[in-house]
Amino acid sequence: AQSVTQLDSQVPVFEEAPVELRCNYSSSVSVYLFWYVQYPNQGLQLLLKYLSGSTLVKGINGFEAEFNKSQTSFHLRKPSVHISDTAEYFCAVQRGFSGGYNKLIFGAGTRLAVHP
Amino acid sequence: SAVISQKPSRDICQRGTSLTIQCQVDSQVTMMFWYRQQPGQSLTLIATANQGSEATYESGFVIDKFPISRPNLTFSTLTVSNMSPEDSSIYLCSVGEYFGPGTRLLVL
Numbered sequence: 439a440q441s442v443t444q445l446d447s448q449v450p451v452f453e454e455a456p457v458e459l460r461c462n463y464s465s466s467v468s469v470y471l472f473w474y475v476q477y478p479n480q481g482l483q484l485l486l487k488y489l490s491g492s493t494l495v496k497g498i499n500g501f502e503a504e505f506n507k508s509q510t511s512f513h514l515r516k517p518s519v520h521i522s523d524t525a526e527y528f529c530a531v532q533r534g535f536s537g538g539y540n541k542l543i544f545g546a547g548t549r550l551a552v553h554p
Numbered sequence: 555s556a557v558i559s560q561k562p563s564r565d566i567c568q569r570g571t572s573l574t575i576q577c578q579v580d581s582q583v584t585m586m587f588w589y590r591q592q593p594g595q596s597l598t599l600i601a602t603a604n605q606g607s608e609a610t611y612e613s614g615f616v617i618d619k620f621p622i623s624r625p626n627l628t629f630s631t632l633t634v635s636n637m638s639p640e641d642s643s644i645y646l647c648s649v650g651e652y653f654g655p656g657t658r659l660l661v662l
Contacts, residue, residue, distance in 0.1 A: 467596075473653055481655045482646070483596075512606060532651065539650025541587050544597045 440465040440531045441540045452553050453521055457516040459548045461529030467535035471512040472542065473503055475512035485527075488512060489534075499523070524552045556581055558654035560647055561654070566660045567637055574633045577647030582627035591644040591656070600645075603630045619636045639660045 445460040486497025557580040609622040647654040
């Protein structure tokens with residue numbers, strides 16, 4: 439079975455500062471990894487995903503994440519945040535599976551609060 | 555990729571009633587998934603809906619409370635039965651990494 443731990447429930451940061459949201463996973467099989475963002479009172483939006491290949495994945499809105507297999511981590515980073523990045527961020531893991539769709543297991547979420 | 559729509563987008567219901575949520579996918583898929591997001595919480599998988607077989611429920615969720623139908627490869631419904639205020643949540647349909655917009659349910 440897979441599990442996801444998001445190490446910080448809340449991350450306050452000042453505008454234009456860098457940010458890292460931490461995510462660790464546990465799995466005995468190969469996995470795919472995802473980061474989603476949820477703005478207040480809105481649905482889920484996929485930021486980026488790691489399926490295979492390069493361990494550095496670039497996503498939308500200037501976010502990137504690095505897959506580290508030895509540390510079973512998939513931390514999300516942004517070099518300079520904006521007020522508009524204030525939202526809830528979810529890390530998720532999916533059992534690696536070719537040719538179909540599978541369920542996702544979500545972490546508890548990290549609330550990013552960007553202050554002026 | 556998959557485009558997913560859900561109906562209704564939101565509803566306010568009285569306790570003791572039931573609500574059926576519909577999920578439509580723009581392509582044929584074997585498995586569809588239903589999640590619940592309680593207020594201020596993360597997403598929790600309710601069940602996996604396979605076409606042509608009974609849904610598979612996660613621990614803590616039962617068919618009597620959340621009956622699911624999967625009549626074809628592009629459609630599924632989730633019913634929230636005998637609702638109580640604790641059922642107030644967002645219910646999301648998904649196909650792998652793709653999610654519908656969710657159904658916001660408030661039970662009074």
